[in-house]
Amino acid sequence: MKLVSVETPEKSVCKMTFSATAEELETASNAVYERTRATYTIKGFQKGEADRAQIEADRGEHTFWYDAINDLMDQDVPALYEAALKEHGFAPVDDPSYDLVSVKKDEGFVATATVALQPELKLTKTTGFTSQCVTPEVTDKEIDTVLERRRNYAAELVPHKGPAVKGNVVHMDFEGLLDGVAFKGGTAKDQSVQLGSGRMIPGFEDGILGHKAGDEFEINVTFPKNYPNKELAGKPVVFKIKLHDVCVRQLPALNSDFAKKMGKETMEEYRAFVKQQLFDGRHGGALNHAKDMILGQLADAAEGEIPSILVENAYQQQMQVIQQQLQMQRMSLTTYLSQIHETRESFTAKVRAAAEKNTRARMALLQIAQQENLLPTDEEIDKQLAERAEKTKKTVEEIKASTDVAALRRNEGIRKAADWVIDHSTIEEKVESK
Structure with a gap:
């Protein structure tokens, strides 16, 4: 492969074009064929018996091209890419984005690598920013809520x-019978159930009410029509019950004995401890918000053009995070937007604006890290890699081989610069009364 051209289609963006000859593509495609031929099943042949021409006749002449292209790119492009960056004095601030431009059997293929370069920003201000850390006051009612929750746990x-009666916790054995025959999943030993919790199918918990420890009895219930197990859905069954015990949940008194179990001498001390816990949690969130506000002000003070590809990558990453968070809540983006009364267009516009601001702040911090000599030294990088190796039980060489050291250096410098800017700014503490 060879480097065809190096262009800057926009400020702080580099686009490299690479090409491979038809002969290189053919050699690499044949290597892929030899590596994967045993996995192909072609009509009229045993698995792995068809030759390359027969596989391509069935699957298309491009069958091995794309793996071959990836092999050639992985083999040749990194060195060409690094050499071109060094020759032109370019400083990338992100991973390159690769695109396949064209591929033809008799011409080979052409691909591009587009990467964002560090922009030159005019930093009109780097210190002396101000923000407020507003921490909501902790009320007695909130302390009481926490105490009651912990009391219930105890x-x-x-x-x-x-x-x-409802609210009691019972321990029992039961066996479920459908038409007189025990069914799968209907039998349990020493099962614990809180009556009234709705954990069991309708009618089961109600059937236990009024019985005492030691009782043996039967319950007639019907599975719901929408029950997941279709063999049981809508069917009447009989459960044979043996009740071992009936228990009352006894809540501890909120007194010095309770406080001592929680590690304090008196309830007054424990209430103060809970209050401080609640306050510290809120204060941590408020402090992080105040720090973010300072970095937002830094972004506003950084004038200059940011590479569009860098903003787009940040936007896509943020949208992916949002989608993953919604999936964890089993919610679609459409449902979420309807709940917050937001259109997709306005929502994505806000996410993109935030991505642009965050990217601008990061580039400003990188520039400050360079100006203030905050980028980690080779010794500091080696120490971090050694710590990673120790934690993962790998060698330093293995960790270094799988680590983008340049990105690690940038990110660590940005982190140090953020601390530096915040340390040279003012955060006003305020407790907000309710």
Whole structure:
């Protein structure tokens, strides 16, 4: 492969064009064929018996091209790319984006690598920013809520001889019968259930009410029509129950004994401890927001053009994070937007604006890191790599081979510069009364 051209289609963006000859493409394609031929099943042949011409006749002449292109790019482009950057004095600030421009059997292929370069920003201000850290006050009601929740966690189960009522926790054996025959998943030993929780199918928990420890009885219930197991859905069944015990959840008193179990001498001390816990959690979030506000002001003070490809990559990454977070909540973006009364266009515009601002702040911080000599030294980088190696039980060489050291150096410099800007700014502390 060879480097065809190096262009700057826009400020702070480099586009390199690479090409491979038809002969190089053919040699690489044949290597892919030899490596993968055993995986192909072609009609009229046993698996792995068809030759290359027969596979291409069935699957198309391009069958091995794209793996071959990837092999050639992985083999030749990194060295060509690094040499071109060094020759032109370019400083990339992101991974390159590769695109296949054309591929023909008798011409070979052409591909490009586009990468964002560090922009030259005019930093009108780098220190002396101000923001407020507003921490909401912790109220007695909020402390009481936490205490009640922790009190419930500490509740003990105490057996009693009376009949079971809602709220009791029972331990039992049961066997479910469908038409007199035990069905799969319908039998359990020493099962714990809180009556009234709705954990079991409708009618099951109600059937236990009024019974005492030691009772053996039957419950007639019907599975819901929409029950996931179609063999049981809508079917009437009988559960044979053996009730081992009926327990009451006994809540501990909020007194010095409770406080001592929680590591404090008195309830006054424990209340103060809970209050400080709540405040520290809120203060941490408020402080991070205040720091973000300072970095936002830095972005506003950084004048100059930001590479569009860098902003686009940041936007795509942020959208991916949002989608993943929504998937964890089993929610689609469309549903989420309807809940917050936002159109897709306005929402994505806000995400893109935030991506542009965050990118501008990062580039400003990188420039500050260089100006203030905050980029990590080779010794500091080696120390980080050694620590990673120790944690992952790998050699330093293995870690270094799988690490983009340039990106690690940039990111660490940006982190140090962020601390530097914040340290040279003012955050006003304020407690917000409710």
